Amino acid sequence: MVPRHSWDECGLSESMVSLQGIHKYYGEVEPRLHVLKGIHLEVGKGEFLSITGTSGSGKSTLLNLLGCLDIPTEGSYFLGGRDVSKQTDNELSRIRNEDIGFIFQSFQLIPQLTVLENVQVPLLYGEHSISEREDYCRGILDSVGLSHRLTHQPSQLSGGECQRVAIARSLVNDPLLLLADEPTGNLDSKTGDEVLELMDELHGQGRAIIMITHDLEVARRSERQVKIKDGLIMEEQK
């Protein structure tokens, strides 16, 4: 299985992610909640970026925009040189499916499905035959150390195991951009460390990672740290 990415060929821009003057408002009626107030952010290929900020500062909001789950009220977002605002609903689905790996704050596993089935979900929406799907997913689960839990349901797993299933699922389409919303938030420090080691490994494989955290210790493990304050991005100096 060789996942292909639309930006592999284009190579137009050095940066994989480019946000220009992003504003996000919530609500239809005044006073609307102005969460993001003109964000500029460039993230290069293979970069490991962490975003910090106080609770309610708009970190998840920003990550949802980056993950093409939501659209900005104002401003433009280029992903791999493509203007996301110009994509149709189906094209956005395909981008989410093939180009982005999303690790949610609360895992978001499907409760009725087993671990192995959960990991296969993204593959259902691409063109993969069933036999290669299963073997491939076993391999990925093995690489996150879960090969003994394949037929369990999420409710039977610990928080750390759930997080690793979620990571495995984000990797099945071999995305070049991983978005992680508080990947260690629900975990004790030891399990959190394991997950962070996994993130380092993935970064080592050349993937770009954007990770939200409120823990400065965790943030320090990334290459580059930014902070959201008052709806704007501030670079932190190392």
Added chain:
Amino acid sequence: MGLQSLLGYPMRTILTMLGVVFGVGSVIAMLALGAGAERELLQEIGRLGIQNIIVNSVESEEPEGTNASGGRRGGMINFYGLKFKDHRQILETIPGIKKVLPVHLNKKKVWNGSRYLESTLFAVEPEYLETFGLNIELGRGLSSQDEDQLARVCIVRPGLLEELGIYENPLGFNLAIDDQQFQIVGVLGEERFQGYAQKALVSDARSSEIYVPYNTVLKRQGTRSFSGGAGSWEATDVELNQIVIEVTDLDRVLIVSKMVEALLSRNHPEKDYELIVPLEVLAQRRKTQQVFNIALVAIASISLLVGGIGIANIMLATVTERTREIGVRRALGAQRKHIIAQFLTETTTISILGGVLGILLGFGLVQILVLFTGWTAVITPSSIVIALTISVAVGISSGIYPAKRAAALDPITALRHQ
């Protein structure tokens, strides 16, 4: 993949299915009863022979014969019905006819010693028995020799033998009819004419009719029959009670029947006859039966409709319950069409499973109905195809609205759903 959710809640899945199970079951049963009725009809009217045309004499509203032309004291003779002339003219002038059989009937008391039975004497030509599939079980049929010799022989039904207490070897037994003795030479099978065929052939319900050679009756007794007591009497004079016409070619049955009708209406302006064309009757009855079948199936379909609404209802609840799952799938790259396909697959699976169970239920229902009512029922392959097609249609149509609702959810809102 979406099917896990069906297996995840087996009880709910079964309950959801139930409406379709009963709906399909009753559709199957109704179709089977319809097909059974049609088969029965075919057998009943088929007995008359679809290549035949039957003309019966009927007493017209104002019998012409009330002018007592008999001229005997205190009596009246009632003339009506088909004449020998009609028989001859049909035979001579209408083309495409294989044979024309004259039939004369007499109500008679048949005696065995002091026991008697009210019976109908059918004076028929030898081919008559064969034409209507009356099989001789014992002895022989009527022959042209009997006709030539005006033999006093008869063919009877087993029922008559029983009524008259003739138990041992009936062949050769002499029955007393009026002042004459008729020898039994043949006994028919038990099988009787049913329903319409019975009426068309004027055979009586007790099936005690006796078949005798045509010439024997006509030459020896004539066509007049008397009834009444000493002082006054009544008589009817019907030359022929029935004419049976067999057409050579099935395609010509309707044309021949038109010609016969034309001929008879010329000879009988008072219309004291009735024309029965089994082929036409069959076509008419079939049409009625089909309308009836459609009505039955429409009624059964109401429970299918209710079943479909049940599925739609539960699916809508499921969509709400599974909002977050839908959000996750959308976030992981499912397009709207994938979500729609997932829900449609679920509803269609439910309804097809329901359909299969319903077919089994239908088989059971039919068995029970047949057992308790004695009706004929036939489960045809086409009714199974219809039932399955309907199930798929119910599945798709009940799933489409919930599926669209699910697909229309915004991923972010769906993911935040608690």
